Amino acid sequence: MSRNSFQLLDGNALAALWKQKIKDACASFKQKPCLAAVLVGNDGASQSYVQFKIKDCTDVGFESKLIQLSEDTTQASLLETIEALNQDTSVHGYIVQLPLPSHINEQTILAAIDPTKDVDGFHPLHAGRLMLSLPSFVPATPWGILAMINHYQIPTEGAEIVIIGRSHIVGRPLSVLLSSSAKYGNGTVTLLHSKSKNLKAHCLRADIIIAALGKPGFVTADMVKQGAVVIDVGTTRVQDPSSARGWRLKGDVDFEHVASKTLAISPVPGGVGPMTRIGLLYNTLEAFKSLNP
Numbered sequence: 001m002s003r004n005s006f007q008l009l010d011g012n013a014l015a016a017l018w019k020q021k022i023k024d025a026c027a028s029f030k031q032k033p034c035l036a037a038v039l040v041g042n043d044g045a046s047q048s049y050v051q052f053k054i055k056d057c058t059d060v061g062f063e064s065k066l067i068q069l070s071e072d073t074t075q076a077s078l079l080e081t082i083e084a085l086n087q088d089t090s091v092h093g094y095i096v097q098l099p100l101p102s103h104i105n106e107q108t109i110l111a112a113i114d115p116t117k118d119v120d121g122f123h124p125l126h127a128g129r130l131m132l133s134l135p136s137f138v139p140a141t142p143w144g145i146l147a148m149i150n151h152y153q154i155p156t157e158g159a160e161i162v163i164i165g166r167s168h169i170v171g172r173p174l175s176v177l178l179s180s181s182a183k184y185g186n187g188t189v190t191l192l193h194s195k196s197k198n199l200k201a202h203c204l205r206a207d208i209i210i211a212a213l214g215k216p217g218f219v220t221a222d223m224v225k226q227g228a229v230v231i232d233v234g235t236t237r238v239q240d241p242s243s244a245r246g247w248r249l250k251g252d253v254d255f256e257h258v259a260s261k262t263l264a265i266s267p268v269p270g271g272v273g274p275m276t277r278i279g280l281l282y283n284t285l286e287a288f289k290s291l292n293p
């Protein structure tokens with residue numbers, strides 16, 4: 001490979017393969033897996049994420065239900081909705097889209113979801129099981145990144161892996177998974193966050209950088225070692241008057257200047273995002289199978 005040619009980690013193409021696989025797996029079922037999504041409030045990004053998740057269900061032959069609640073829904077009322085979903089035998093898996101309005105305690109809500117239906121894998125039971133390398137629902141973004149690493153045969157054993165961002169949804173679980181003794185693991189993981197010092201020095205050592213901090217263009221070319229693999233989890237909406245919507249998605253990596261230094265890099269859009277959506281479909285299929293053995 002010449003110094004300037006890099007492998008594009010094409011999340012759209014890989015997601016299409018996975019969608020076909022899931023559709024095929026579903027074809028022989030008499031009953032279809034059903035995913036429900038609960039959306040509280042009117043956040044534009046959350047609304048479009050949930051719409052994508054519903055569309056994905058249709059694409060692979062799943063049923064879906066969208067439960068939209070107003071911004072001023074009380075915590076007690078949301079807990080009632082959750083209890084109803086826990087009892088509803090026609091729903092095999094469901095998610096509560098985050099973030100929630102500030103008057104609702106996120107951890108109280110996540111802990112109320114029946115773990116057998118918690119296809120986001122956000123319940124403390126799943127977080128604990130993941131920590132112990134026991135079978136669990138792996139949160140969708142880490143799942144998608146591992147599927148990408150696996151498909152593109154990116155070696156992780158003994159690799160210096162730097163993850164930027166310690167969120168419960170992405171960075172933290174990913175740090176556990178990539179340092180575990182599984183096939184995709186055995187990495188030497190450094191988890192960087194907003195209080196980390198010498199960020200650039202850590203990044204320059206990395207064989208693999210995973211940027212998941214939500215700051216557009218944060219990872220610049222001077223932070224990346226020649227021949228590193230760079231995975232971009234960022235999806236910030238930035239103003240773009242040339243786009244009909246007035247905005248576009250921008251990742252945490254300055255792709256334009258970083259790409260030519262890398263061995264492989266994921267784009268935004270079309271990288272981790274589509275694979276995250278597959279993670280949710282995969283977990284829903286697994287939830288369905290365990291409820292219908």
Ligand code: GUN
Nearest residue numbers: 095096097098099120140
């Ligand atoms: N908000 C951002 N990402 C996610 C996700 O993966 N699941 C849910 N429920 N909310 C999110």
